[in-house]
Amino acid sequence: MEKLFVDESIVINASSAKVWEALTNRIYSDKWATEFSSGGPQFSIESDWNLGSPVLWKGQDGTVIVEGNVTALKPHKILRFTVFDVRSSERPAVTEEDGITFKLSEQDGKTTLHILQGDFSVMNDGEKYRDLSTEIWEKVLPKVKSMAEQINNRIT
Template identity: 75%
Template sequence: MNKLFVDQTIEINASASKVWDVITVDEYNNHWATEFSSGGPQFHLDSTWELGSPVLWKGEDGTVIVEGDVTALEPKKLLRFTVFDVRSEEKALVTEEDGITFHLSEYNGKTTLHVLQGDFSVMPDGKKYRDLSAEIWEKVLPSIKKMAEAAN
Protein backbone atom coordinates (compact mmCIF):
# COMPACT_ATOMS: atom_id res chain seq x y z
CA MET A 1 0.00 0.00 0.00
CA ASN A 2 1.21 3.51 -0.81
CA LYS A 3 2.08 5.80 2.07
CA LEU A 4 -0.49 8.49 2.87
CA PHE A 5 0.70 11.89 4.03
CA VAL A 6 -0.72 15.36 4.45
CA ASP A 7 1.78 17.54 2.57
CA GLN A 8 1.15 21.30 2.71
CA THR A 9 3.21 24.47 2.43
CA ILE A 10 2.56 28.14 3.20
CA GLU A 11 4.69 31.26 2.76
CA ILE A 12 4.84 33.55 5.78
CA ASN A 13 6.02 37.16 5.84
CA ALA A 14 8.05 36.65 9.01
CA SER A 15 11.41 35.29 10.06
CA ALA A 16 11.92 31.60 10.71
CA SER A 17 12.53 32.55 14.34
CA LYS A 18 9.01 34.05 14.64
CA VAL A 19 7.41 31.07 12.91
CA TRP A 20 9.35 28.71 15.18
CA ASP A 21 7.98 30.56 18.21
CA VAL A 22 4.40 30.20 16.94
CA ILE A 23 4.97 26.45 16.59
CA THR A 24 6.71 25.86 19.93
CA VAL A 25 5.66 28.57 22.42
CA ASP A 26 2.51 27.78 24.43
CA GLU A 27 1.10 31.29 24.04
CA TYR A 28 0.79 30.60 20.29
CA ASN A 29 0.57 26.84 19.76
CA ASN A 30 -2.35 26.45 22.14
CA HIS A 31 -4.36 28.60 19.70
CA TRP A 32 -3.67 26.60 16.54
CA ALA A 33 -3.65 23.19 18.28
CA THR A 34 -7.32 23.59 19.20
CA GLU A 35 -8.21 23.16 15.50
CA PHE A 36 -7.41 19.47 15.94
CA SER A 37 -10.18 19.02 18.52
CA SER A 38 -12.76 18.99 15.69
CA GLY A 39 -15.53 20.30 17.90
CA GLY A 40 -14.59 17.97 20.77
CA PRO A 41 -12.99 18.98 24.05
CA GLN A 42 -10.40 21.72 23.77
CA PHE A 43 -6.79 20.74 24.37
CA HIS A 44 -3.32 22.21 24.48
CA LEU A 45 0.22 21.08 23.69
CA ASP A 46 2.68 20.34 26.47
CA SER A 47 6.35 19.82 25.59
CA THR A 48 9.83 21.19 26.23
CA TRP A 49 10.50 20.68 22.47
CA GLU A 50 13.85 19.00 23.11
CA LEU A 51 15.01 15.93 21.17
CA GLY A 52 13.44 12.84 22.76
CA SER A 53 11.07 14.84 24.97
CA PRO A 54 7.38 13.92 25.14
CA VAL A 55 4.77 15.90 23.26
CA LEU A 56 1.42 15.65 25.04
CA TRP A 57 -1.90 16.96 23.75
CA LYS A 58 -3.87 17.48 26.98
CA GLY A 59 -7.55 18.18 27.52
CA GLU A 60 -8.82 21.01 29.72
CA ASP A 61 -8.78 18.65 32.71
CA GLY A 62 -5.15 17.62 32.08
CA THR A 63 -6.03 14.22 30.57
CA VAL A 64 -3.59 13.17 27.84
CA ILE A 65 -5.48 12.68 24.56
CA VAL A 66 -2.58 12.36 22.12
CA GLU A 67 1.00 11.56 22.99
CA GLY A 68 4.25 11.42 21.10
CA ASP A 69 7.94 12.23 21.24
CA VAL A 70 10.22 14.70 19.48
CA THR A 71 12.17 12.56 16.98
CA ALA A 72 14.02 15.26 14.99
CA LEU A 73 15.05 18.75 15.98
CA GLU A 74 17.02 21.52 14.35
CA PRO A 75 15.90 24.78 16.00
CA LYS A 76 14.24 27.25 13.65
CA LYS A 77 14.56 24.74 10.77
CA LEU A 78 13.10 21.31 11.56
CA LEU A 79 10.78 19.78 14.16
CA ARG A 80 9.31 16.29 13.98
CA PHE A 81 7.24 14.51 16.60
CA THR A 82 5.17 11.36 16.64
CA VAL A 83 1.45 11.41 17.42
CA PHE A 84 -0.61 8.60 18.89
CA ASP A 85 -4.22 8.94 20.00
CA VAL A 86 -4.27 7.24 23.41
CA ARG A 87 -8.01 6.61 22.96
CA SER A 88 -7.28 4.34 19.97
CA GLU A 89 -7.87 0.62 20.46
CA GLU A 90 -4.68 -0.48 18.76
CA LYS A 91 -1.34 1.23 18.48
CA ALA A 92 -0.29 1.58 14.85
CA LEU A 93 3.26 0.77 13.89
CA VAL A 94 5.06 4.07 13.46
CA THR A 95 8.60 4.92 12.51
CA GLU A 96 10.54 7.89 13.82
CA GLU A 97 9.76 9.63 10.52
CA ASP A 98 6.00 9.35 11.08
CA GLY A 99 3.97 11.97 12.90
CA ILE A 100 4.10 15.70 12.21
CA THR A 101 7.12 17.33 10.59
CA PHE A 102 7.59 21.10 10.34
CA HIS A 103 10.32 22.25 7.97
CA LEU A 104 11.13 25.97 7.90
CA SER A 105 13.26 27.71 5.28
CA GLU A 106 13.86 31.45 5.34
CA TYR A 107 14.78 33.64 2.39
CA ASN A 108 14.75 37.46 2.31
CA GLY A 109 12.80 37.74 5.57
CA LYS A 110 10.06 35.34 4.44
CA THR A 111 9.67 31.81 5.71
CA THR A 112 8.30 28.85 3.84
CA LEU A 113 6.66 26.45 6.29
CA HIS A 114 6.26 22.92 5.00
CA VAL A 115 4.15 20.48 7.03
CA LEU A 116 4.15 16.74 6.51
CA GLN A 117 1.87 14.49 8.57
CA GLY A 118 1.49 10.72 8.27
CA ASP A 119 1.90 7.94 7.42
CA PHE A 120 -1.84 7.32 7.53
CA SER A 121 -1.61 4.10 5.47
CA VAL A 122 -0.82 2.17 8.68
CA MET A 123 -4.28 3.02 10.09
CA PRO A 124 -7.64 1.44 9.31
CA ASP A 125 -9.50 4.02 7.17
CA GLY A 126 -6.18 5.82 6.67
CA LYS A 127 -7.33 7.78 3.62
CA LYS A 128 -10.32 9.14 5.56
CA TYR A 129 -8.08 10.30 8.44
CA ARG A 130 -5.50 11.77 6.06
CA ASP A 131 -8.24 13.76 4.32
CA LEU A 132 -9.69 14.97 7.66
CA SER A 133 -6.20 16.00 8.83
CA ALA A 134 -5.58 17.84 5.54
CA GLU A 135 -8.75 19.87 6.14
CA ILE A 136 -7.52 20.79 9.62
CA TRP A 137 -4.09 21.87 8.32
CA GLU A 138 -5.89 24.11 5.82
CA LYS A 139 -7.11 26.06 8.88
CA VAL A 140 -3.97 25.67 11.03
CA LEU A 141 -1.41 26.96 8.51
CA PRO A 142 -3.20 30.30 7.93
CA SER A 143 -3.54 30.62 11.72
CA ILE A 144 0.22 30.07 12.17
CA LYS A 145 0.87 32.59 9.37
CA LYS A 146 -1.40 35.21 10.94
CA MET A 147 0.18 34.89 14.39
CA ALA A 148 3.78 34.93 13.06
CA GLU A 149 3.12 37.97 10.89
CA ALA A 150 1.39 39.82 13.76
CA ALA A 151 4.36 39.06 16.05
CA ASN A 152 6.80 40.39 13.45
Protein backbone atom coordinates in the same frame (compact mmCIF):
# COMPACT_ATOMS: atom_id res chain seq x y z
CA MET B 1 0.10 -0.09 0.01
CA GLU B 2 0.84 3.50 -1.01
CA LYS B 3 1.86 5.79 1.84
CA LEU B 4 -0.62 8.48 2.82
CA PHE B 5 0.62 11.84 4.08
CA VAL B 6 -0.78 15.29 4.64
CA ASP B 7 1.58 17.51 2.65
CA GLU B 8 0.88 21.26 2.94
CA SER B 9 2.93 24.47 2.79
CA ILE B 10 2.42 28.17 3.43
CA VAL B 11 4.64 31.22 2.92
CA ILE B 12 4.84 33.47 5.97
CA ASN B 13 6.10 37.06 6.04
CA ALA B 14 8.29 36.46 9.07
CA SER B 15 11.66 35.04 9.99
CA SER B 16 11.98 31.33 10.73
CA ALA B 17 12.64 32.25 14.39
CA LYS B 18 9.23 33.95 14.61
CA VAL B 19 7.49 31.03 12.88
CA TRP B 20 9.26 28.65 15.27
CA GLU B 21 7.93 30.71 18.17
CA ALA B 22 4.38 30.49 16.81
CA LEU B 23 4.74 26.71 16.54
CA THR B 24 6.42 25.95 19.87
CA ASN B 25 5.52 28.67 22.36
CA ARG B 26 2.51 27.44 24.33
CA ILE B 27 0.86 30.86 24.16
CA TYR B 28 0.57 30.35 20.39
CA SER B 29 0.44 26.56 20.02
CA ASP B 30 -2.67 26.41 22.21
CA LYS B 31 -4.37 28.74 19.71
CA TRP B 32 -3.64 26.65 16.63
CA ALA B 33 -4.12 23.32 18.43
CA THR B 34 -7.79 24.15 18.99
CA GLU B 35 -8.44 23.35 15.31
CA PHE B 36 -7.77 19.68 16.10
CA SER B 37 -10.66 19.53 18.57
CA SER B 38 -13.24 19.53 15.75
CA GLY B 39 -15.84 21.18 17.92
CA GLY B 40 -14.96 19.05 20.95
CA PRO B 41 -12.99 20.05 24.03
CA GLN B 42 -10.10 22.46 23.51
CA PHE B 43 -6.59 21.02 23.27
CA SER B 44 -3.36 22.35 24.65
CA ILE B 45 0.07 21.09 23.69
CA GLU B 46 2.74 20.63 26.33
CA SER B 47 6.39 20.02 25.51
CA ASP B 48 9.79 21.56 26.13
CA TRP B 49 10.54 20.70 22.46
CA ASN B 50 13.88 19.04 23.17
CA LEU B 51 14.95 15.92 21.27
CA GLY B 52 13.31 12.88 22.88
CA SER B 53 10.97 14.97 25.04
CA PRO B 54 7.31 14.08 25.37
CA VAL B 55 4.69 16.00 23.41
CA LEU B 56 1.33 15.84 25.19
CA TRP B 57 -1.95 17.04 23.72
CA LYS B 58 -4.26 17.57 26.69
CA GLY B 59 -7.94 18.28 27.05
CA GLN B 60 -9.27 21.11 29.22
CA ASP B 61 -9.39 18.79 32.23
CA GLY B 62 -5.69 17.91 31.83
CA THR B 63 -6.34 14.42 30.44
CA VAL B 64 -3.76 13.35 27.87
CA ILE B 65 -5.55 12.66 24.58
CA VAL B 66 -2.58 12.38 22.22
CA GLU B 67 1.00 11.68 23.17
CA GLY B 68 4.27 11.42 21.35
CA ASN B 69 7.91 12.35 21.46
CA VAL B 70 10.17 14.77 19.62
CA THR B 71 12.10 12.63 17.11
CA ALA B 72 13.93 15.29 15.05
CA LEU B 73 15.03 18.77 16.00
CA LYS B 74 17.03 21.55 14.34
CA PRO B 75 15.78 24.81 15.88
CA HIS B 76 14.21 27.18 13.35
CA LYS B 77 14.57 24.49 10.63
CA ILE B 78 12.93 21.14 11.48
CA LEU B 79 10.73 19.72 14.19
CA ARG B 80 9.26 16.21 14.05
CA PHE B 81 7.23 14.47 16.71
CA THR B 82 5.13 11.34 16.89
CA VAL B 83 1.42 11.42 17.67
CA PHE B 84 -0.61 8.57 19.19
CA ASP B 85 -4.23 8.79 20.28
CA VAL B 86 -4.08 7.28 23.77
CA ARG B 87 -7.73 6.21 23.46
CA SER B 88 -6.69 3.76 20.73
CA SER B 89 -5.20 0.45 21.80
CA GLU B 90 -3.48 0.09 18.44
CA ARG B 91 -0.04 1.68 18.00
CA PRO B 92 1.38 1.03 14.57
CA ALA B 93 5.12 0.77 14.05
CA VAL B 94 6.69 4.17 13.44
CA THR B 95 9.26 4.97 10.78
CA GLU B 96 11.61 7.94 10.82
CA GLU B 97 9.26 9.96 8.60
CA ASP B 98 6.08 9.32 10.65
CA GLY B 99 4.34 11.79 12.90
CA ILE B 100 4.11 15.52 12.29
CA THR B 101 7.08 17.23 10.66
CA PHE B 102 7.48 21.00 10.41
CA LYS B 103 10.17 22.15 7.97
CA LEU B 104 11.03 25.83 7.84
CA SER B 105 13.08 27.47 5.12
CA GLU B 106 13.76 31.20 5.19
CA GLN B 107 14.62 33.40 2.23
CA ASP B 108 14.46 37.19 1.90
CA GLY B 109 12.68 37.64 5.23
CA LYS B 110 9.94 35.13 4.36
CA THR B 111 9.63 31.60 5.69
CA THR B 112 8.05 28.66 3.94
CA LEU B 113 6.47 26.36 6.51
CA HIS B 114 6.02 22.84 5.19
CA ILE B 115 3.93 20.35 7.17
CA LEU B 116 4.08 16.62 6.59
CA GLN B 117 1.87 14.29 8.65
CA GLY B 118 1.45 10.55 8.31
CA ASP B 119 1.80 7.78 7.35
CA PHE B 120 -1.95 7.19 7.46
CA SER B 121 -1.76 4.04 5.30
CA VAL B 122 -1.01 1.95 8.41
CA MET B 123 -4.41 2.86 9.91
CA ASN B 124 -7.83 1.41 9.19
CA ASP B 125 -9.63 4.02 7.04
CA GLY B 126 -6.29 5.78 6.60
CA GLU B 127 -7.40 7.75 3.55
CA LYS B 128 -10.37 9.15 5.49
CA TYR B 129 -8.15 10.23 8.40
CA ARG B 130 -5.57 11.74 6.05
CA ASP B 131 -8.30 13.78 4.34
CA LEU B 132 -9.72 14.95 7.68
CA SER B 133 -6.24 15.92 8.86
CA THR B 134 -5.63 17.83 5.61
CA GLU B 135 -8.79 19.87 6.25
CA ILE B 136 -7.55 20.70 9.76
CA TRP B 137 -4.08 21.75 8.56
CA GLU B 138 -5.73 24.00 5.97
CA LYS B 139 -7.18 25.90 8.98
CA VAL B 140 -4.09 25.64 11.20
CA LEU B 141 -1.52 26.98 8.73
CA PRO B 142 -3.24 30.37 8.19
CA LYS B 143 -3.49 30.72 12.00
CA VAL B 144 0.24 30.01 12.39
CA LYS B 145 0.94 32.48 9.56
CA SER B 146 -1.12 35.22 11.21
CA MET B 147 0.45 34.71 14.63
CA ALA B 148 4.03 34.55 13.27
CA GLU B 149 3.48 37.73 11.27
CA GLN B 150 2.08 39.47 14.37
CA ILE B 151 5.09 38.30 16.40
CA ASN B 152 7.39 39.52 13.60
CA ASN B 153 5.75 42.96 13.53
CA ARG B 154 5.61 43.61 17.26
CA ILE B 155 7.94 46.20 18.71
CA THR B 156 10.41 44.75 21.19
